[in-house]
Amino acid sequence: EAGVTQFPSHSVIEKGQTVTLRCDPISGHDNLYWYRRVMGKEIKFLLHFVKESKQDESGMPNNRFLAERTGGTYSTLKVQPAELEDSGVYFCASSQDGTSGNLSPYNEQFFGPGTRLTVL
Amino acid sequence: TQLLEQSPQFLSIQEGENLTVYCNSSSVFSSLQWYRQEPGEGPVLLVTVVTGGEVKKLKRLTFQFGDARKDSSLHITAAQPGDTGLYLCAGTGTASKLTFGTGTRLQVTL
Numbered sequence: 001e002a003g004v005t006q007f008p009s010h011s012v013i014e015k016g017q018t019v020t021l022r023c024d025p026i027s028g029h030d031n032l033y034w035y036r037r038v039m040g041k042e043i044k045f046l047l048h049f050v051k052e053s054k055q056d057e058s059g060m061p062n063n064r065f066l067a068e069r070t071g072g073t074y075s076t077l078k079v080q081p082a083e084l085e086d087s088g089v090y091f092c093a094s095s096q097d098g099t100s101g102n103l104s105p106y107n108e109q110f111f112g113p114g115t116r117l118t119v120l
Numbered sequence: 121t122q123l124l125e126q127s128p129q130f131l132s133i134q135e136g137e138n139l140t141v142y143c144n145s146s147s148v149f150s151s152l153q154w155y156r157q158e159p160g161e162g163p164v165l166l167v168t169v170v171t172g173g174e175v176k177k178l179k180r181l182t183f184q185f186g187d188a189r190k191d192s193s194l195h196i197t198a199a200q201p202g203d204t205g206l207y208l209c210a211g212t213g214t215a216s217k218l219t220f221g222t223g224t225r226l227q228v229t230l
């Protein structure tokens with residue numbers, strides 16, 4: 001079974017440019033999460049999709065970040081325009097629990113390898 | 121805001137030694153998970169604990185969830201170089217999003 005994949009693995013852009021990160025979750029996983037680690041800090045939650053719907057976007061830093069999951073399969077996270085403080089590693093995770101109102105106590109999330117974003 | 125503090129931040133030990141990593145919070149968590157992360161990879165789940173006082177063993181690793189579900193510990197017996205990595209605790213509350221700890225970087229030398 002293929003794991004969570006993310007593309008690209010690295011991205012170096014200049015301040016003010018746009019970058020789009022992609023995440024392909026494990027097939028059949030309804031839940032998709034985006035997290036971010038900025039240098040020296042802990043991994044922090046950005047948002048959570050259940051299928052194509054945004055369940056929780058409380059961690060999104062500002063309106064320069066736009067996440068989509070059209071069709072409930074892969075997801076994209078666009079940063080526009082990028083700022084220096086957006087640099088970090090962006091992780092995607094997926095979990096199987098299929099019903100938004102039925103929280104699995106285990107909530108086992110499987111993580112992708114991350115995209116390292118550097119904004120110069 | 122739920123916070124998870126891990127200690128120690130860094131740990132360098134020799135092969136064969138025992139160690140314990142702590143994960144503490146003032147908040148109650150529904151579940152707590154331990155992950156290990158290697159450079160260039162995402163966190164990989166080691167274990168999930170959900171019941172206060174629960175103890176789980178994974179070979180030489182022993183995980184415990186505090187009675188009040190606010191803290192957890194990871195104990196490694198007879199550490200080996202293959203145990204080297206970044207250990208992360210993460211908890212869930214009423215929502216399924218994970219709150220990660222600050223991490224413990226372990227290095228085991230021969």
